[in-house]
Amino acid sequence: MTPTPTGRLVRTDAGSDLVLTRTFRALAEDVWASLTEPERTARWFGPWKGEAAPGRAVKVQMVFEEQEPWMEVRIDACDPPRRLALSMVDEAGTWRMELLLSEVDGVTELNLVHHLATEEGIGEVGPGWEYYLDMLVASRAGAPLPAFDDYYPSQKEYFDGLTTAE
Secondary structure, eight states: OOOOOOOEEEEETTEEEEEEEEEESSOHHHHHHHHHOHHHHTTTTOOEESOOOTTOEEEEEOTTSTTOOEEEEEEEEEETTTEEEEEEEETTEEEEEEEEEEEETTEEEEEEEEEESOSTTHHHHHHHHHHHHHHHHHHHHTOOOOOGGGTTTTTHHHHHHHTTOO
16 A cells, blocks of 8 residues: 555644645544544544543553553643644654544544644654544544555655645
8 A cells, every 4th residue: 555645734823734634424523533532542543541621631542653652642622523632742842733623514524733843853743644544544434454654654755845845
């Protein structure tokens, strides 16, 4: 499998946003459940535990990463089934992102917006988000999950090129 990268870089007054989009023939509430219910997130990203609410943090297990680490994820905003804003801190720095859903006639578009602190490292970050979003698509369809090796390093050049595109 050779997935095609879809991410785009959007420059804003606050910096740069990496935006990746997927579309589902499903109601926004159903896609929202895939993004927020622990048993469903476990299928494509990892399970989580804790009391989820704006201003609170939950623990998420990254089961598709080496050593399956747990990380703390803060819920910055939650407007079901339209917007979920999250932030987390790890050895790579602070990650701020939003999951935005819009639905028209039973078709839901999901935009993952990663608010970048810097465009450095986008060649590693972008393929990772492509992989996870395709994991979401596969898990919802009951299809085989993709392999990360199909995304990285083959998509690195594409994402690195976004930083020089006008």
